[in-house]
Amino acid sequence: MKLKITFFFLLICISSGVVAQAGYRIEGQIKNLKGGSCILANYYAAQIYAKxxxxxxxxxxxVFEGAQPLPGGIYEVVLPDRKTLFRVLITDDQTFSFTADxxxxxxxxxxxxxxxxxxxxxxxxxxxxxEDEYQRLKAQKVPDTDKRVKDLQEQRKKFYxxxxxxxxxxxxxxxxxxxxEPELPPAPKLPNGKTDSAWVFNYYKNxxxxxxxxxxxRMIQTPFLHQKLERYIKDLxxxxxDSIIKEVDFVVNKAIAGKQKDVISYCIWFITNQYENAKIVGTEGVFVHMGEKYYLTGIMPVTDSSTLKNISERIKILKPLLVNKTxxxxxVMSYRDASRLDYIHGVKADYQVIFFYSPTCGHCRESAPKLKVIQEKLHSQGVEIMTIAIDGSEDDWRKFVKEFKLENLINSYGLVASRQVVYRNDYDxxxxxxxxxxxxxKKIIARRIGVEDLEPFxxxxxxxxxxxxxxxxxxxxSSRQ
Structure with missing residues (x-):
C-alpha cells in the first residue's frame, strides 16, 4: 500500500516568497535562434515546472511578462529545441533583459x-x-605541477x-x-602516520x-535543498x-528554526517519503516517527483530512510489527494434522521465516520453488520456514503444498484460527x-524482504x-537488502 504523501502543499505554497512589486518582465534575445516557443521554468526542489x-x-x-511577481529562486529559460537552457535568478529585480549566443x-x-x-x-x-585555459594546457600535456597551472589555480581561488x-x-x-562542499582543514594524523579518515568524515558531516x-x-525554488537532503540522509x-531519526530531527529542527513553512514542509515530506516504503531492513520505524512527531501533531501542515487518516492508520498497523518487536x-491449521493448530511461537528454531501467501498469487507461486531450496539448504543451520495461507480455500492450500513439494516445511492454513484475524491489519x-x-x-529481525534475499540477509x-x-x-x- 502506498499512502501517496505527495506535493499536496505545492499548490498552496508555490506562491510564497513573492515580493511586493508589480509583476515581472524578462526580455531575452538569443543569437542564432530563429523563432519558436520558449519556456520559463521554475525549480521546486527536485522538480521543474513550466511557469x-x-x-x-x-x-x-x-518576452516573458506577468502581472504578478514571480516567487524568487532559480529559473531556466528553455529554448525551442528543449535542450538548450539559459539560467536566470529571480530576486527583487524582476524587470531585466539578457542576450546570449x-x-x-x-x-x-x-x-x-x-x-x-x-x-x-x-x-x-x-x-x-x-577552465578553458586549463584545458588548453592539459591538451599540451602540461603537468599540474607546472607554474602556469598553479597560477591558474591561484587566480581562481583569489577571484572566488x-x-x-x-x-x-x-x-x-x-x-x-x-x-x-564544506572546506576541510588539515586533518590530524593517526599514530601510524595516516590521515584520520573518521575525523575527516565527522568534520565534513558536522x-x-x-x-x-x-x-x-527562495531556497525551496532551487535544486539545492533536495540535493543536500538526499546526500545527508542517504549517504552521510x-x-x-536510531541514527536516521537523530539526523532527521536535527535537519527538521534547522528548518523549523528558519521559520519558512515551505522549507519545513519539504524537509518533512522528503524524509517521510524515503521511509514510507523502506528499502533498508529495519528502517520502517522512521516513517512511524515522522508521522507521529510531525504529521499527527500539526507541525507538518496537512489540509487533507484523508491524508492524516491514512497516516494514522498506517502507523497503527506498522508500529507493532517493526524490527525488534515480537x-x-x-x-493456524496444521497441514500434517488438521485437528490441531500450529503456533508461530511454538516453533523452536534459531531463526524462523514466516511466509504469508495466497495459493493463487502469481508471485507466491514463483517464490515457492525458491522457498523449498532455502529450506533444504538452511534447515541444518537452525532455520525453520513456516508458510501460512491467508487466502483461498483449504483445497487450494493443500494443492499448493503438494504441487511445490513443500511437505518438509511447516505448512499452515490461516483462515481457521483460534481468534479472529485480519491479516492485512494484524500482519501488514x-x-x-x-x-x-x-x-x-520471536523478535522480528527483518520484514517484507524477497525470498531471494533470505539467505544473504x-x-x-x-x-x-x-x-x-x-x-x-x-x-x-539494519541491513541493506
Missing part, C-alpha cells in the same frame, strides 16, 4: 537590470575562461574569495555557498549545513533507525507474499551477531 511561455521572433527576441551561452551572456544575474554570469564567465566577500548577502553568493540558509524561502547517515502469535499483508524473519525469541546478520558479540556491542538489525 510561462513566450514566442521568439525571427531575430531570437522574446547559442554557440556559447555563458561566455556570450550579458544581463541588464538584475544585479544578481549580472553577478551570476560575471562569476561563470571568469571561471569558464580559466574576493567575489564571495564583496558580494556577501546577495542571492548569488547564497546559492554558491549552498552548493559548495559542517555540511553551515552555509545553507533555511530562513530564505548510518542507515539504522511478532504477534497466532494458531497488503501484498503477498509477505515475509518476516524472527530470531529464537541471514548470512550477513549472523556474521554481525558474531562480530558484535565478540566486541561486546549491542546488535544492530
Amino acid at each position: 510561462d511561455t513566450a514566442q521568439a521572433d525571427a531575430n531570437g527576441r522574446f 547559442t554557440t556559447d551561452m555563458i561566455g556570450s551572456s550579458r544581463i541588464t537590470g538584475s544585479r544578481d544575474n549580472e553577478l551570476f554570469y560575471d562569476f561563470q564567465r571568469f571561471m569558464k575562461g580559466k 574569495d574576493t567575489f564571495m566577500k564583496e558580494n556577501e548577502g546577495s542571492f548569488t553568493v547564497k546559492l554558491f555557498k549552498a552548493s559548495a 559542517h555540511f549545513w553551515d552555509n545553507f540558509d533555511f530562513a530564505d524561502v 547517515t548510518v542507515q539504522s533507525e 511478532l504477534p502469535d497466532i494458531g 499483508t497488503y501484498s503477498t507474499p509477505t515475509i518476516y524473519i524472527l530470531d529464537k525469541n 541471514l548470512n550477513v546478520y549472523k556474521k554481525r551477531i558474531a562480530m558484535e558479540s565478540k566486541a561486546g556491542q549491542p546488535t544492530s538489525t
Whole structure:
C-alpha cells in the first residue's frame, strides 16, 4: 500500500516568497535562434515546472511578462529545441533583459537590470575562461605541477574569495555557498602516520549545513535543498533507525528554526517519503516517527483530512510489527494434522521465516520453488520456514503444498484460527507474499524482504551477531537488502 504523501502543499505554497512589486518582465534575445516557443521554468526542489511561455521572433527576441511577481529562486529559460537552457535568478529585480549566443551561452551572456544575474554570469564567465585555459594546457600535456597551472589555480581561488566577500548577502553568493562542499582543514594524523579518515568524515558531516540558509524561502525554488537532503540522509547517515531519526530531527529542527513553512514542509515530506516504503531492513520505524512527531501533531501542515487518516492508520498497523518487536502469535491449521493448530511461537528454531501467501498469487507461486531450496539448504543451520495461507480455500492450500513439494516445511492454513484475524491489519499483508524473519525469541529481525534475499540477509546478520558479540556491542538489525 502506498499512502501517496505527495506535493499536496505545492499548490498552496508555490506562491510564497513573492515580493511586493508589480509583476515581472524578462526580455531575452538569443543569437542564432530563429523563432519558436520558449519556456520559463521554475525549480521546486527536485522538480521543474513550466511557469510561462513566450514566442521568439525571427531575430531570437522574446518576452516573458506577468502581472504578478514571480516567487524568487532559480529559473531556466528553455529554448525551442528543449535542450538548450539559459539560467536566470529571480530576486527583487524582476524587470531585466539578457542576450546570449547559442554557440556559447555563458561566455556570450550579458544581463541588464538584475544585479544578481549580472553577478551570476560575471562569476561563470571568469571561471569558464580559466577552465578553458586549463584545458588548453592539459591538451599540451602540461603537468599540474607546472607554474602556469598553479597560477591558474591561484587566480581562481583569489577571484572566488574576493567575489564571495564583496558580494556577501546577495542571492548569488547564497546559492554558491549552498552548493559548495564544506572546506576541510588539515586533518590530524593517526599514530601510524595516516590521515584520520573518521575525523575527516565527522568534520565534513558536522559542517555540511553551515552555509545553507533555511530562513530564505527562495531556497525551496532551487535544486539545492533536495540535493543536500538526499546526500545527508542517504549517504552521510548510518542507515539504522536510531541514527536516521537523530539526523532527521536535527535537519527538521534547522528548518523549523528558519521559520519558512515551505522549507519545513519539504524537509518533512522528503524524509517521510524515503521511509514510507523502506528499502533498508529495519528502517520502517522512521516513517512511524515522522508521522507521529510531525504529521499527527500539526507541525507538518496537512489540509487533507484523508491524508492524516491514512497516516494514522498506517502507523497503527506498522508500529507493532517493526524490527525488534515480537511478532504477534497466532494458531493456524496444521497441514500434517488438521485437528490441531500450529503456533508461530511454538516453533523452536534459531531463526524462523514466516511466509504469508495466497495459493493463487502469481508471485507466491514463483517464490515457492525458491522457498523449498532455502529450506533444504538452511534447515541444518537452525532455520525453520513456516508458510501460512491467508487466502483461498483449504483445497487450494493443500494443492499448493503438494504441487511445490513443500511437505518438509511447516505448512499452515490461516483462515481457521483460534481468534479472529485480519491479516492485512494484524500482519501488514497488503501484498503477498509477505515475509518476516524472527530470531529464537520471536523478535522480528527483518520484514517484507524477497525470498531471494533470505539467505544473504541471514548470512550477513549472523556474521554481525558474531562480530558484535565478540566486541561486546549491542546488535544492530539494519541491513541493506
